[in-house]
Amino acid sequence: MNIGSVAEHSGVPAKTIRYYEEIGLIPPAVRSDNGYRSYRQKDIEILRFIQRSRKLGFSVKDVGNLLQLWNDTERASADVKALALRHIDEIEGRIAELDSIRKTLLHLTECCHGDDRPDCPILDGLAKG
């Protein structure tokens, strides 16, 4: 299977698959006689796994760890759970930060009459903190 089909079936763009290979997230693909990368069904599954992990916000480095854990049939599920829990913590932190920003912005916009007069509490807020 060529890179195009794998891209289509895994949802990971061909360009990105080459990039993952380059940074060592996936091993170098076997090459056909013409120099094209050649893939098997298993590679699609790996890329799907990567795709889902990335969609859940894991960094590429974390995905590397998850792949290792996935390949290691002897791993303890506790290791995976720990990684996932750390990630949840991080996401909750980001949500809290965004929520605080949202509240501040809402407050500023509620104070702003938003008409054609130049007086603007939003800019004043940004200027004076």
Next chain:
Amino acid sequence: MNIGSVAEHSGVPAKTIRYYEEIGLIPPAVRSDNGYRSYRQKDIEILRFIQRSRKLGFSVKDVGNLLQLWNDTERASADVKALALRHIDEIEGRIAELDSIRKTLLHLTECCHGDDRPDCPILDGLAKG
């Protein structure tokens, strides 16, 4: 005033001030005889404005627009409000996305007993979607 004091008083690192000048977010600083950048009080206020806007998640490009609006005493407050409201929408979108990720991860981790056995619903979830 040299760049170091301005950095200290505005909270924007010297390195970042030079970067903002380079990309045209702020005008090139006046130079002293020795070639050092020379600043006035007003520049600190501008950098503080930028700093606060960035902390509220506005992109550098948006900050550029906000600075223009800030300088334009004739601007309509509606223009500023529109920009802020768009930004709030974007932030709410990001929060919703993170919250959905959080829910999925919580579900997966709750299913995972997290002990020393290899069986792991988190990895299974990532593999099979």
Next chain:
DNA sequence: CTAAACCTTACAGTCTCTGGAAGGTCAAGC
């Protein structure tokens, strides 16, 4: 035979800085 749809590599750009190297300037202390 040609055109399109593939594939290849290599390099640049995105965004927002941050770090480092190599060197010039200034103020204080001896």
Next chain:
DNA sequence: GCTTGACCTTCCAGAGACTGTAAGGTTTAG
């Protein structure tokens, strides 16, 4: 006058995670 250390300068590289583009080779359909 000299040294030391804290400033300042420019330029280049790297981060993360791709994405776009250029320039070219290969394969397939008509």
